[in-house]
Amino acid sequence: MRLVAIFAAVAIAALPLSAASRPLRAAQDADARASAPRVVVDGYGRKVAIPAQVNRIVTLAPNLTETVYALGLGDKLVGDTNDCDKPAAAREKPHVGDYVNPNLEAIVALRPDLVLATSANRVDTVDALGRLGIPVYATNPRSVLEMLDSLQRVADVTGAREQGANLVARLRARLDALHARLADRPVQRVLFVIWDEPLMTIGRHTFIADALRWAGAESALSSDQSWPQISMEEVLRLQPDYIVFAAHNEGARRDLQELRARPVWRDLDAVQMGHVVDLSEEALRPSPGLVDAIEQLAREMHPDAFGNQTGN
Amino acid sequence: MPLETKPETEFGAPRPGLAQRGGSFAGVRAFRPVTPRRLVLICAMLLAVLFVAVVIALRMGTFPISIREIVLTLFNGAIGRRAEIPSDYWLVVFGLRLPRIALGILVGAALSTAGAGYQALLRNPLADPYVLGVSSGAAVGAIVSLILVPRLPGAIQIAAFVGAVATIAVVYLLGRRGGQLDSATLLLAGIVTASFLSAVIMFLMTTLSGRDLRGMSFWLMGDLATPPSVNMGWLYFLLVIGLATIYGTAADLNLILTGEQEARHLGVNVNRVKLVVYLAASVLTGLAVSVSGAIGFLGLLVPHVMRMLFGTDYRVLIPASAIGGAILIVLADTLARTVVAPTELPVGAMTAIAGAPLFIYLMRRRVR
Amino acid sequence: MNVLTGRGGLAAATAPSAEPRLKVEQASFAYSATDKSAPKFTLGPVSFDARQHELISILGPNASGKSTLLALLAGMHAPLAGRIALDGTEISKLDARLRAQRIALVQQESELLFPLRVWEYVLQGRYPYGRRLRFESEEDCLMAGNALAQVGADALRDRWMDQLSGGEKQRVILARALAQQPLLLLLDEPTQHLDIGGKVELLRRLRKLTAERLYTVLVVTHELNLAAEFSDRIVLLHKGKCLRSGTPAEVYDRATLEEVFEAPLDVDTRASGRPRVTLRGSEHG
Numbered sequence: 001m002r003l004v005a006i007f008a009a010v011a012i013a014a015l016p017l018s019a020a021s022r023p024l025r026a027a028q029d030a031d032a033r034a035s036a037p038r039v040v041v042d043g044y045g046r047k048v049a050i051p052a053q054v055n056r057i058v059t060l061a062p063n064l065t066e067t068v069y070a071l072g073l074g075d076k077l078v079g080d081t082n083d084c085d086k087p088a089a090a091r092e093k094p095h096v097g098d099y100v101n102p103n104l105e106a107i108v109a110l111r112p113d114l115v116l117a118t119s120a121n122r123v124d125t126v127d128a129l130g131r132l133g134i135p136v137y138a139t140n141p142r143s144v145l146e147m148l149d150s151l152q153r154v155a156d157v158t159g160a161r162e163q164g165a166n167l168v169a170r171l172r173a174r175l176d177a178l179h180a181r182l183a184d185r186p187v188q189r190v191l192f193v194i195w196d197e198p199l200m201t202i203g204r205h206t207f208i209a210d211a212l213r214w215a216g217a218e219s220a221l222s223s224d225q226s227w228p229q230i231s232m233e234e235v236l237r238l239q240p241d242y243i244v245f246a247a248h249n250e251g252a253r254r255d256l257q258e259l260r261a262r263p264v265w266r267d268l269d270a271v272q273m274g275h276v277v278d279l280s281e282e283a284l285r286p287s288p289g290l291v292d293a294i295e296q297l298a299r300e301m302h303p304d305a306f307g308n309q310t311g312n
Numbered sequence: 313m314p315l316e317t318k319p320e321t322e323f324g325a326p327r328p329g330l331a332q333r334g335g336s337f338a339g340v341r342a343f344r345p346v347t348p349r350r351l352v353l354i355c356a357m358l359l360a361v362l363f364v365a366v367v368i369a370l371r372m373g374t375f376p377i378s379i380r381e382i383v384l385t386l387f388n389g390a391i392g393r394r395a396e397i398p399s400d401y402w403l404v405v406f407g408l409r410l411p412r413i414a415l416g417i418l419v420g421a422a423l424s425t426a427g428a429g430y431q432a433l434l435r436n437p438l439a440d441p442y443v444l445g446v447s448s449g450a451a452v453g454a455i456v457s458l459i460l461v462p463r464l465p466g467a468i469q470i471a472a473f474v475g476a477v478a479t480i481a482v483v484y485l486l487g488r489r490g491g492q493l494d495s496a497t498l499l500l501a502g503i504v505t506a507s508f509l510s511a512v513i514m515f516l517m518t519t520l521s522g523r524d525l526r527g528m529s530f531w532l533m534g535d536l537a538t539p540p541s542v543n544m545g546w547l548y549f550l551l552v553i554g555l556a557t558i559y560g561t562a563a564d565l566n567l568i569l570t571g572e573q574e575a576r577h578l579g580v581n582v583n584r585v586k587l588v589v590y591l592a593a594s595v596l597t598g599l600a601v602s603v604s605g606a607i608g609f610l611g612l613l614v615p616h617v618m619r620m621l622f623g624t625d626y627r628v629l630i631p632a633s634a635i636g637g638a639i640l641i642v643l644a645d646t647l648a649r650t651v652v653a654p655t656e657l658p659v660g661a662m663t664a665i666a667g668a669p670l671f672i673y674l675m676r677r678r679v680r
Numbered sequence: 681m682n683v684l685t686g687r688g689g690l691a692a693a694t695a696p697s698a699e700p701r702l703k704v705e706q707a708s709f710a711y712s713a714t715d716k717s718a719p720k721f722t723l724g725p726v727s728f729d730a731r732q733h734e735l736i737s738i739l740g741p742n743a744s745g746k747s748t749l750l751a752l753l754a755g756m757h758a759p760l761a762g763r764i765a766l767d768g769t770e771i772s773k774l775d776a777r778l779r780a781q782r783i784a785l786v787q788q789e790s791e792l793l794f795p796l797r798v799w800e801y802v803l804q805g806r807y808p809y810g811r812r813l814r815f816e817s818e819e820d821c822l823m824a825g826n827a828l829a830q831v832g833a834d835a836l837r838d839r840w841m842d843q844l845s846g847g848e849k850q851r852v853i854l855a856r857a858l859a860q861q862p863l864l865l866l867l868d869e870p871t872q873h874l875d876i877g878g879k880v881e882l883l884r885r886l887r888k889l890t891a892e893r894l895y896t897v898l899v900v901t902h903e904l905n906l907a908a909e910f911s912d913r914i915v916l917l918h919k920g921k922c923l924r925s926g927t928p929a930e931v932y933d934r935a936t937l938e939e940v941f942e943a944p945l946d947v948d949t950r951a952s953g954r955p956r957v958t959l960r961g962s963e964h965g
Contacts (some may be wrong), residue, residue, distance in 0.1 A: 045463070071597055081657060094654075095654055095655075095656045096654050096669050097654040097656055098655055099654075100530055101535065101537055102654075103374055103537075103649065103655070104408055104537065105373050105374045105404060105408050105409070105649070106374040106375070106653070107410065108375060108400065108403050108407070109375040109376075109400070109403055109404075110513075111400065122530070122538070123462065123463055123464070123465055123468075124465065124468070124538040125537075125538060127466075127538070127541055128537075128538040129463035131407075131541070132407045132408070133403070133407075146531055171382045225518055225519055226519070227518075228518070229518065263650065284523050284550055
């Protein structure tokens with residue numbers, strides 16, 4: 001114990017001068033070091049040294065987990081977050097905590113050679129991992145097209161360029177087809193409900209607003225705030241064509257019967273006409289599944305363009 | 313020191329011989345509560361506890377690593393033999409756990425000392441480091457940095473510190489009365505400023521996008537998970553300056569606690585002491601809040617616990633609070649990162665969970 | 681260095697002499713809300729002096745300037761005009777710690793925030809003698825013990841301050857002042873919260889301390905009869921003026937007291953030769 005005492009003390013004393021302030025570098029596996037890492041610029045504009053061979057990936061957000069699986073790299077994924085639920089196999093992977101505050105030690109313990117992060121993670125987390133010598137590639141898509149772009153970049157850095165190119169081409173084709181189909185349709189004005197008590201909706205610079213535009217719709221409220229809180233009075237004035245519920249919590253999901261019984265809500269044209277869409281929040285993550293969600297929204301809001309009447 | 317000598321009075325010569333003490337000698341020991349010897353003993357005892365806490369914190373965590381391996385890593389690290397250490401161990405011990413412990417000690421010592429200082433300055437046992445709005449000012453700074461430069465590492469800490477310092481200045485200007493700090497006016501000014509800043513925070517939060525909002529609410533709860541990119545040496549330098557400054561006023565604070573007016577009559581420069589304590593305690597708070605967010609409860613709880621253990625004398629209370637705060641936060645943080653691992657809990661919640669029962673136990677024991 | 685020379689004068693003055701220890705010469709003071717507005721309340725000019733072994737009572741109705749005079753004597757303010765000197769040194773020019781070594785003030789005790797033992801409280805009186813971090817020396821402890829003994833509160837030493845009776849607390853507060861080893865002991869209405877037994881006990885003790893030790897004691901009080909009984913001299917203040925000063929018999933003049941206190945009073949002389957003030961009987965039939 002005496003030894004522990006002396007050296008812990010020495011180490012702590014030396015710490016401010018050395019370890020904490022100087023970037024740490026994990027020794028790479030011998031075979032990975034054989035070919036030099038290449039340096040790429042990530043979505044934050046950071047320079048990241050990507051090892052030539054990426055075999056152990058940790059993802060720090062659900063959309064990245066989905067992306068990794070969509071690229072067929074599920075077996076290289078060695079860890080993800082508590083929030084990663086799609087596909088089902090992702091739930092079986094070791095977790096590193098939630099995405100706002102992942103456990104750095106758990107990440108280190110998984111010995112990743114690449115960590116994928118997104119704008120949902122805190123800059124501090126990305127920065128701390130970088131200082132530990134773990135390469136972190138951060139994505140920051142702000143629109144649907146940027147999502148496709150960042151998908152290709154993730155495919156590049158994870159050594160799945162081919163799969164990525166194919167996937168992006170397929171998604172792009174579906175979006176173009178949708179765009180063509182909705183070209184002459186009127187734009188539906190939507191109240192997109194993020195949270196219902198208090199009532200929160202989306203601003204026009206958000207990712208979701210862009211997804212809505214691909215589905216032939218726009219937010220009824222045009223706000224520069226990201227997640228503006230609005231009053232029922234304002235909703236009544238706006239009289240949106242459709243109401244989309246994409247709330248975080250199950251309790252916020254609304255079925256039509258219940259809405260029709262609620263004061264004020266029942267007076268909205270959209271509610272009376274049954275123009276209410278229930279969407280899981282997860283569907284609108286910047287991941288390949290987003291295109292599914294956009295198609296679903298388009299079907300619901302432009303049933304005639306798809307030649308079917310089973311919108312509700 | 314010719315100034316110290318007194319004219320002959322009934323007390324006799326200024327330095328009474330041993331013979332004169334006579335029978336009262338037995339009582340003299342009980343009469344001297346705070347001797348440097350006692351102070352050193354208490355500090356040594358607390359440092360030993362802190363050492364145990366640090367060992368526990370080094371040992372516990374998601375990454376399995378034994379005491380022996382930790383000792384070897386520390387040993388090789390200390391003598392500069394990096395190559396001998398498996399890279400994982402190096403990362404976990406020197407990259408993660410030690411910086412986190414060092415940050416915890418810094419924050420715990422700063423907040424607890426600031427709490428003790430504020431309690432004397434405001435003559436209010438309910439005062440905590442955040443009562444004068446320093447943390448709210450830091451939060452405003454942090455949010456502004458998240459809005460303006462969301463992607464710049466280290467910006468949030470610097471902006472938070474700037475916000476804290478600005479708040480310290482404003483509250484000082486508002487809290488003066490007749491050119492000097494008045495406890496009641498200062499408290500009022502601080503509370504009003506804090507409320508105003510909270511409203512500003514609410515307003516600014518609506519302009520933040522979702523990810524920053526979650527990051528911000530995490531910051532507001534306080535955490536030690538990500539060591540700041542600011543050089544830790546500087547932070548410790550500021551800590552030591554702040555602690556030493558407050559400690560220099562310890563004897564004065566004892567008297568001010570008994571009564572400001574009485575302290576004046578006993579020769580204390582009350583205005584100067586209050587200003588010094590206000591500035592030092594506020595800067596310590598700003599320092600802690602900038603690097604770790606607003607970790608709650610610690611600054612209120614630790615000084616009271618130390619008072620119950622070692623008495624109200626600030627000459628003991630200040631160092632005891634500094635070390636005690638470090639102990640509590642290191643243990644609380646160990647709990648926070650292991651209880652439901654890999655998920656981490658906010659360390660502020662853990663300080664309350666670990667500290668409140670101790671506080672209540674000591675309080676009950678005292679009352680009998 | 682002024683202080684040093686002042687100290688020299690002080691040492692000389694402690695030799696038994698008729699030279700007064702405290703000299704108040706034409707001292708005046710005025711409060712005002714701001715620097716520019718007209719003074720709100722004025723005191724003085726007041727003149728009197730006090731010697732060793734003297735107990736002087738400062739009397740006067742409310743708002744007569746007693747507290748202001750006390751603040752001047754305690755060195756909290758400098759007089760606007762005139763001079764207040766202790767052994768030849770102006771009090772307001774003394775450094776705070778040196779002042780606290782010479783002058784002790786007993787006030788009503790403020791409410792304690794955290795519990796304190798009696799001996800801890802009395803040791804606070806040694807603050808002006810402390811050095812850098814002010815750890816008490818054995819000498820400090822001895823002085824504090826002496827102070828407690830002088831007020832007959834030895835037995836209270838280990839009690840908590842907030843568990844003392846009014847009389848006990850008053851004695852402990854006095855002990856803290858004595859631990860300062862002051863030359864000048866000021867007491868602000870020390871009898872306020874005491875019953876009649878406590879009042880007499882306290883004043884007897886002060887009388888005894890004044891006689892046996894080298895203190896000069898000034899008591900601000902409302903108690904006309906107790907002041908007459910125990911004081912060597914009386915300073916009577918009225919509307920900021922020093923109306924009279926002298927022995928109780930000289931000051932206690934019926935017409936003057938009636939004017940000052942605005943009440944019908946009778947003054948007679950007791951067997952001891954000291955005056956006694958009673959309310960004139962008419963209202964009680």
